[in-house]
Amino acid sequence: MLKRTVPLFITGIAGAILIVAYFSPATTNWGEVVTDWMNTLAAVAFILGGGNLLFVNLEKISSKRPGWAYALVTLLAFVLTLAFGVLKIGAVPNAQFPATPWAGDYESVRAPFGWVYEYVLSPLTATMFAMLAFYVASAAFRAFRAKNIEAILLLGTAFVILLGRTAAAAILTGWIPVDGPFAFLRLDTLAVNIMQYVSTAGTRAIMMGIALGIAATSLRLILGIDRSYLVSD
Amino acid sequence: MSALKFQHQAQRTRNAEEERARRGSPVDSQAESRVESRVESHVESHAESRIGSPAGSRGASRGQMRLSTRHTRMRRARTTVWLILFLAGGIGLAYNALVRPNGMAQVYVERGEKVYVEAVVAPPLGAPSGEKAATKWLPSDDAALIDGRAVANSAQPSIKFTETRGIAPRIARERRTAGDTNVTLSIVDTLGVWIAAFFTLAIFSFLWRDNPVYKFAESVLVGVSAAYWMTLGYWSTLVPNLFAKLAPEAIKSWSMPAMIIDPSEQTTQFILALVPLILGFMLLMRLSPKGGWISVWPLAFIIGTTAGLKFVAFIEGDLMAQASNTIAPLVALKEGQLQVGDSIGNVVLLFGVLSVLTYFFFSIEHKGRLGTMVGKVSRVGIWYLMITFGAAFGLTVMGRITLLSQRLEFLFGDWLWIIDPANIR
Known part of the structure; x- marks a missing residue:
């Protein structure tokens, strides 16, 4: 009862309220309240995630498992950043309310928390994503083989988009007159037309398919047909 | 008799050995090629080469040795390249820091x-x-x-x-030369640039292979990232959405002096705020070894709310909006004039959407008149999808390369001061 029926009931009611709130103007406020609750719970989930990270790393350090020194680094980085942010250490005073220290701006680059974002988190995440350029190129070089019409279309489009949006387009096809009958063969024009019509058509169909899939999954959850989330305990 | 028997046995043994030797050759060459391919794949994946060969295979051992030598040679070459790069980097750093008049990373x-x-x-x-x-x-x-x-x-x-x-450094130097004491070198920010450069290089070092410096940077990223999002959740959601409703006066004087309190709404807000408070505590029970099942209630609430929100948002924002945008006039007119390009474009667009949807949803057997037609339209749908994926791939590569160029711009601009297109240093 408490482990299965009540959660199913909560899921159904919460989902139904939001759907009804959309269609009925009289219940719009309910939807706002429930969304507000969900946002609050999402923030609590971050605390849960932080607590979990703390436990996992402390356990790794205490049992001196392989790589415990890295767990210690993670823990130190976590605790320091959290202290800077939650305690607003060194926050820049709020110009409108300088007498209220806790109203200060902790995200400014002049505050330790903002400094950590600017000089640690931002370069690390940006470089992580930047490094994917090498791996994407390497994977493409290994995997892409123009052996059938589908593969040729994929490869050809990728090349046209890559060339059409760089200076290479002007170098290779810049000589074709813009107003002439063959203007559509210019790489920059070709890239724009592919994006505007062909790629848009594919993307639209994919989005419509995803929307239908999500709507069906949502209904399965709200109606209690999909109960996979209940088996975690 | 016994001598004859001995001679016969000796002959059989010799024959068997010759037969084994005859058959052994192709087996060994196969083993060798197998080993070769394994070693190749090891070399390619930058992993430590541990060559396995069938026991007693002399040919495999020869191949193993040859490839092991080749592998060692490749590793040495790679190490030499990295050594040269590090040396060049070190010389560049020393030059920037000591010889160039304006220094670097200030x-x-x-x-x-x-x-x-x-x-x-x-x-x-x-x-x-x-x-x-x-x-x-x-x-x-x-x-x-x-x-x-x-x-x-x-x-x-x-x-x-x-x-x-x-x-900007150039303006700062000019003002300092003119005697402006308000302009100073920020040790904290300068240190920040050096730390950012270190972390950038540490992450890039993974391109060589997994190493302790990369692991250190990765560990820092995990810790800082978790704390960052937790802090944002606390100050931007928990304080204004929960604590400010439970204790408005206290929160206003503590951290939200701009908050407007409506006394008539205070009690309702307080009661409504109790629900996420209780659900939040129940969610945190997941950390408890025994009461973990209680967290299924708030989880059910999150799932139900997400399902309700997504149901409406995707039906309205994606399904209806995309379908409505697709239904455009196939004969496009502008001030009474036929627009050939737009007309062709709209036809291509409509046919593309319909053919891809046919591929997605009408999964009937491609037999008979209808089935064959559906099959052909689906095939065109696949072509549209391939072009879409190709475009998405191209854009992804471009996005990543842009990020890469930004990191290089940081290293060569903000850190090393080798490039200065805006002439600010």
């Missing part, structure tokens, strides 16, 4: 002392007659204080703090 700031006073500000001209004067904190040099629209409260002491703002 961040300058301008500091100024700001004084704030509490003042009673008169309502603006044209304000409703009932509007009262407001008490605000203003900079001591504010225009309202000078022209008399605001009067400083002498009972409340003023507050002083130092404001800091970044300044």
Whole structure:
């Protein structure tokens, strides 16, 4: 009862309220309240995630498992950043309310928390994503083989988009007159037309398919047909 | 008799050995090629090469040795390349730091002392007659204080703090040369640039292979990232959405002085805020070894709310909006004139959407007249999808390369000061 029926009931009611709130103007406020609750719970989930990270790393350090020194680094980085942010250490005073220290701006680059974002988190995440350029190129070089019409279309489009949006387009096809009958063969024009019509058509169909899939999954959850989330305990 | 028997046995043994030797050759060559391919794949994946060969296979051992030598040679070459790169980098750093007149990686700031006073500000001209004067904190040099629209409260002491703002190195040097003492080198920010450069290089070092420096940077990223999002969740959601509703007066005086409290709504807000508070505590019970099942309730709430929100959002924002945008006139006219390009484009677009949807949803057997037609349309749908994926791939590669160029720009610009397109250093 408490482990299965009540959660199913909560899921159904919460989902139904939001759907009804959309269609009925009289219940719009309910939807706002429930969304507000969900946002609050999402923030609590971050605390849960932080607590979990703390436990996992402390356990790794205490049992001196392989790589415990890295767990210690993670823990130190976590605790320091959290202290800077939650305690607003060194926050820049709020110009409108300088007498209220806790109203200060902790995200400014002049505050330790903002400094950590600017000089640690931002370069690390940006470089992580930047490094994917090498791996994407390497994977493409290994995997892409123009052996059938589908593969040729994929490869050809990728090349046209890559060339059409760089200076290479002007170098290779810049000589074709813009107003002439063959203007559509210019790489920059070709890239724009592919994006505007062909790629848009594919993307639209994919989005419509995803929307239908999500709507069906949502209904399965709200109606209690999909109960996979209940088996975690 | 026994001598004859011995000779016969010896002959059989020799024959068997010859037969084994004859058959052994191709087996060994196969083993060798197998080993070769394994070693190749090891070399390619940058993993440590541990060559396995069938026991007693002399040919495999030869192949193993040859490939092992080749592998070692490749590793040496790679190490040499990295050594050269590191040396070049080190020389470049030393040159930048010691020889170049302006140095590198310096961040300058301008500091100024700001004084704030509490003042009673008169309502603006044209304000409703009932509007009262407001008490605000203003900079001591504010225009309202000078022209008399605001009067400083002498009972409340003023507050002083130092404001800091970044300044371009070239301007900073000029002002410092002219004797401006407010412009100083920011040790904290300069250190920040060095730390950012270290972390950038540490992450890039993974391109060589997994190493302790990369692992260190990765561990820092995990810790900082978790704390960052937790802090944002706390200050931007929990404090205003939960704590401010449970204890509005306390939160207003503590951290949200701009908050407007409506006394008529206070009790309702308090009761409504109890629900996420209780659900939040239940969610945190997941960390408890015994009461973990209680967290299924808030989880069910999150799932139900997400399902309700997504159901409406995707039906409205994606399904309906995309379908509505697709239904465009197939014969496009502009001021009565036929637009050939737009017309062809709209036809291509509509046919593309329909063919891809046919591929997605009409999964019938491609037999008979209808089945064959559906099959052909689906095939065109696949072509559309391939073009879409190709475009998405191209854009993804471009996005990643842009990010890469930004990181290189940081390294060569902000850190090493080798490039300076805006002429600010």
